[in-house]
Amino acid sequence: MTVDLLLINPFLHPDLVVYPSGPGLVEGRLAPAYKQDIRAGGAAYTGKVAAQFGRSVSYLDWVGDDMFGNVTIAQLSAMGHETSGIHRYTGQHMVCVSVADSRSQGATMVATYPPDWQRSFAEISDGIQGAPSATDAYVYSWFWSFAHPDLQEAPTAELMAEIHRRHGRTVLDPNWKPDGPPPPHELAELRKSLPLVDVLLPNTRDASLLVGDHDPPEQVRRLLGLGPAAVVLTAGGTRAYWGEANDGRVYSIPTLQVDVIDTTGAGDAFGGALVGATRDLPSSVAIACATASLTTAALLGDGPLPNDSLRTQSAQLLAEMEEHR
Template sequence: MADPSPPRIVVAGSANMDLVGLAQRLPRPGETVLGDDFVMTPGGKGANQAIAAARAGGACTMLGAIGSDAFGVTIKARLNASGVDTEHLRTSYGASGVAVIMVDRAGENAILVSPGANSTFAGLSAAESAVIAEGDVLLCQQEIPSDTVVAAVRAARSAGTRVILNAAPARELPPELRECVDLLVVNEGEAVAITGTPEPDLAALLALVPRVVLTLGAHGSRYADRDGRDERIPAFAVDAVDSTAAGDAFTGALAVAWGEGRDLVAAVRWANAAGAVCARTVGASGSLPARADIDALYARYA
């Protein structure tokens, strides 16, 4: 019997050039720290998650905007080389988005993002809406204009396409956005910022959306839904060197696993493996793992 078709993942999000500096520790405000290494690589949460989904086995299409500069050319080339469909990726005159990232030797990071062309990704064309309608899962973040995120999730809801929102960077989730989200993915800081509670509060998040995945870094993840399911999924033990894109690897893999029809707890467990594999390598898009590597780590612990 022929293998089933890969799930169709549509990512509506940002694309940046990541300028990554490594040092023994992160500088304090006003301090200069001598770095150990420097890497320049395409990134942005949208592009990262699109590449992650493609490498994890999804048929992925990227919707967004790059600049007319050399960075834009490089970003699009990396997406294409990773198997992401960029037919509908816009080119905006001017600068591409840029992220300046500092990483210490423990794998912790600090990031400053300049949106560039991402801020021009306004509204959706009929062709872009059609791409979303044809997808199995729409994956969005919050590094593009909020009105565009709302337009994308509404197009998905009207077509029956499932919606995953990775609410990063954290900001208020308006009702017109919440009502179209099937699964919310947040870390602890984002959960607190969204609900205004002193600690991550799953009940408060479930009052907004029907399903939540709370990522907990080295402690794994937690899944909860309105049906009363609440499960902690442990992390995979690896020697982490850079956590920069681990969350994007997790989210892209999660979209693929859910698109394949896996139970969501099983999907989160497999996505945990993707994040762990990613954290073993320095960089953003270059560290996003192939499906075979995710499966290898997953099988070792399973």
Template sequence: MSVTVVGSVNEDVLVAVDRLPGRGETVVGRSVTRAPGGKGANQAAAAGLLGPGVHMVGRVGEDAAGDRQLAALAGSRVNVSRVHRTPGLPTGTATIPVEEGSGENLIVVAPGANEALSPADVDVEPVHRADVLLLQLEVPLETVQAAATAAGGTVVLTPAPPRALPDGLLSRVDVLVPNEHELVQLAGAAPGDRTPAELAALARGLGVRAVVVTLGARGALVVPSGDGPALLQEALAVDAVDTTGAGDCFTGALAQGLAGGADLAGAVRYAVAAAALSTTGPGARGALPGDDDVRAVLDRVPTATEVG
């Protein structure tokens, strides 16, 4: 089984704050920590720690941050032979204030070398032969579309940061994994609280084969292809320290579940457990679990329920 991730590689700058700032407000940070990040690299690291056969396709700069990110990915059992050095551009960075106590965060990304990832970079064997291809939107959209077109296996897309998606891309996606806010934007709906049934209706209107809506501490909503019922998969209860990267861990775990032969509901159950465990340490990768860790808590994950 194999998972290939095409996407961003960043260095995160984590700033601990008593509370997150509002618009136009300045707050004083308590500490600053550098950590590996990027939605693509986070998904690859999560998948790599959960199982074998993970490849990363991306770009970093010719700088110390690039050295650190390549080493971090390799340390998570990810093949980085397709992560290219990019002259003249720095490795991407993300500045992330993290609220003490709740673990909630904000994220501002400077793409750097990620913007240079091209369609030619993704026309490679790890993309063609992967059982599952993971994509996000922190690299050029034309490159994302080229990777989806070149894929021979299941295509999973996290539509973040949210933007309008061409029909040609959505038609190549087997599983779309938005959070609630991204789903609302993609559907062109007004912001506001919605029931799981209302979210499922929005998801079905996108015309994608299957949609998994991540709901944070509430778990995930599984909207399968066809006429099957939507399922609400509640999360595993944990004491969260930092939610940074939990969605990326979820998607990496979902990919490993699908690559291993699980059906969509089973892969989501596995993914909510992994994502919950990932919030029990600092940073996007500070508490990424291994497969044994996840399987040890699976019996504590609530049974999914049908959404009326």
């Protein structure tokens, strides 16, 4: 079996989104809510958006054998996604909650993990070898996937080599969120893996870990020097920068100007649109920028994409493309 998009170790979890009815969230206090929603979060939203662009989506991940795992798998199945590669940890649970105030422009994530929740190198390797081949293999978070304490001395670059060998295009989102730098061994393993990556999809913080603090165009140039075929860098919801190794030039386009309601899921939507829309990189970046912007304004909807509105808005962004020399 071949699928269009395989999301590997995508840190699947449910988001519990709470909209306070009072003055907002106060640390350490409960807030009354006028609405609550449990929805598949993390890379599940990446998969949802890619499916809206017509891609068939499958997953390789591990979830708890609990209510949260049930919700995640049920929602993905209801969207027509292939979930047989999502493994259950019997007797384990994971809680990962996003609390978003619709009256602000941010979200707070509260995550707890069982102390013995660790995926072994063998589990991940076996899962990669048993997964269906895919047109695009999307490693959603290198550091969430491969920087667990039990893996800090493992040859995790071998996992990326296996992914690259088995699938068509390899997309990697480093997605480093914890405070502090990654373990030195894993940072070295990531650098070793970059020549095997077709599209590297970092944000500016990820880029700083790999090549230091520079302006975004220079970060793209330095990242290309580490070996990926292409780099698409997101810069705080304002612009996206990209470059390709066979061209050497760096370009950028702005995001749409919208009334932001909630930024939760914007980066996930960007990734889903980037791999779901088209293989032409400038066009896919423009569509991804528009898709992410519409997500923050709660205007994307659940219908097939691209629709006429998204085509028009993406074309407008593409017309504002700049080259950075």
